[in-house]
Amino acid sequence: MKYYDDLRSFIDALDAMGDIMHVTREVDCDFEPSAITRRSYEIQSPAPLFHHITGVESGFRLFGAPASLSSRSDMPYARVAMSLGLAPESTGLEIVEALSAARHKPGIPPVRVESSAAPCQQNILRGEQATLDRFPIPFAHDKDGGRYANTWGTLIVKTPDGKWVNWSIARVMKVDGKRMVGLIVPSQHIGQIWAEWVKIGEPMPYALVQGPAPAISCVSGIPIPAHADEADYIGTLAGAPVEVVKAVSIDLDVPATAEIVIEGHVSITRDCQEGPYGEYGGYLGSGSSAQPTFHVETITYRDDPIWPMSITGRPTDESHTLWAMGLAADALTYLREAELPVKAAWIPEDSTVHWLLIVMPENWRELLPGMSSEELSQRIGEVLFKTSAMMFIPKVYVVDDDFDPTNLREVVWVLSTRVHPVGRRAVFEDQRVIRLPQCYEEEEYVAGKGAKVVFDTRQTTRHLHASFEQGYPQEVRQRILDNW
Incomplete structure (x- = not known):
């Protein structure tokens, strides 16, 4: 270094x-x-x-x-x-x-x-x-x-x-x-x-x-x-x-x-x-x-x-790399200071700083006994949306740690298959809104207030992936890799 x-x-x-x-x-x-x-x-x-x-x-x-x-x-x-x-x-x-x-x-x-x-x-x-x-x-x-x-x-x-x-x-x-x-x-x-x-x-x-x-x-x-x-x-x-x-x-x-x-x-x-x-x-x-x-x-x-x-625009420029990493680090710091066992925080570059992924370990229920999944999502939103940096983030996804949050292909797969069409989300009304995020209506920008949301995507029971890593016996995978 x-x-x-x-x-x-x-x-x-x-x-x-x-x-x-x-x-x-x-x-x-x-x-x-x-x-x-x-x-x-x-x-x-x-x-x-x-x-x-x-x-x-x-x-x-x-x-x-x-x-x-x-x-x-x-x-x-x-x-x-x-x-x-x-x-x-x-x-x-x-x-x-x-x-x-x-x-x-x-x-x-x-x-x-x-x-x-x-x-x-x-x-x-x-x-x-x-x-x-x-x-x-x-x-x-x-x-x-x-x-x-x-x-x-x-x-x-x-x-x-x-x-x-x-x-x-x-x-x-x-x-x-x-x-x-x-x-x-x-x-x-x-x-x-x-x-x-x-x-x-x-x-x-x-x-x-x-x-x-x-x-x-x-x-x-x-x-x-x-x-x-x-x-x-x-x-x-x-x-x-x-x-x-x-x-x-x-x-x-x-x-x-x-x-x-x-x-x-x-x-x-x-x-x-x-x-x-x-x-x-x-x-x-x-x-x-x-x-x-x-x-x-x-x-x-x-x-x-x-x-x-820096010539800002569509991904990927400094806003989507450095600034997004800084915002993720800020979220990670505040959540851990609130004694929530967060494994990682990440903002995918292609989300243009509109998505924040909060990664929870598989044993989070053991680490937070008595707290339901819904209560955890609510708590995460309460911590984050009070911070100044999170005024830029309208959507938070709380996810399991069984995929790579920095791999956009895997992120899209997880969000597509694990976000419930109607429920499992904590909505926070009348949050601070400024004009830089692109997802609000004009009246919300004028009022300086709008909704933010924490989506709960965690699985009650972890499903095995239909993938090379999880879909075949270890000895078969190793033989294939040795002969690839």
Whole structure:
């Protein structure tokens, strides 16, 4: 296992295993990089690295699909695993377990280095020179409201008293060279911190970090508890503190090895229209909303910087790999803290974060004496739907452990044959609903409330599978395997 402390060493490692597609011809910055990246997701090709972008200073590069499925079929989750310092052949369930386990270990706080030792400050732009027009920011989809300056970068903010620092990913749209507008959801951590700045009537300092160490991008995109610092959690995963440097113009620390850092302040009113944007549910956007303005004041960057991007849409992209694993780890952590003997949690990539599978061991009834199957489903829903992360999940399936939840073919078989057409479900009415999940009606989005459900698919008596593994004597299977 190896922890990659900057984006470049990570790209080199992917390249060595044949998982980088070098695009050396010149590409138009409007749509070509995004369209190539989107196709790379859909055919599971190597991750595209663009070396020449029209209208952009020579040396600037774009990097697409940083944490999607690998082109290596023998290690499909290698990009996510390697980002987190895990072995490239790690399974999805192993990654979820690692993310959950790190929640219970002491955090390792970051360490500050001098600016002379920080590659992210090799070049500094101030005033009118600090313009987004210098950088290759493409349109993600042709129906979007603008060029999206953030799809895989880390937003760093902190509360006015400095006690809570939050690193997160949120979509941010370029307005012009000096302004961006970002989606700030009140219930999310960045929204809670922004609300504190609004209370005191002062614009919120922010840093938008493009291309930090891959673990930083990954952890920024998954849920961890409020008031916990992502930097400390990343240090736990890495086994060493993250190196940070003081930002040039604001009172924030930023990752020292980042490719690009944009510094400025966020307005205290929702004064600019953001969107539409094609989201993880797989559909192009169709509306916009008033969101705060991110004013660009200072930009620092490495020589020959790399700007990473995630082009969300139909499966499979970073939303369906990394973010889904983070949500599953969050669910697993809370259920085990509630003393429920959950064996695993998994969100199938092809469900676009609309299904969550909770896997129970065969002896769960012995571990929970006196609890019926219906009561267990109810309890699981009560625990999960109180958490912030589960506002994104409308459907939970409680399943047996006699199949591989990461194998979509087996998932479809189980859900098709074990979900009762009418009963065996626990429905939770009037749950929090936001517009990102695609399965609700307009009136539910307006009200911010809708139903969520836990489906009970467990078998009272386990049925043997009509399969090679369970349908033949062991000696017959072994003879066949020996002669295959």
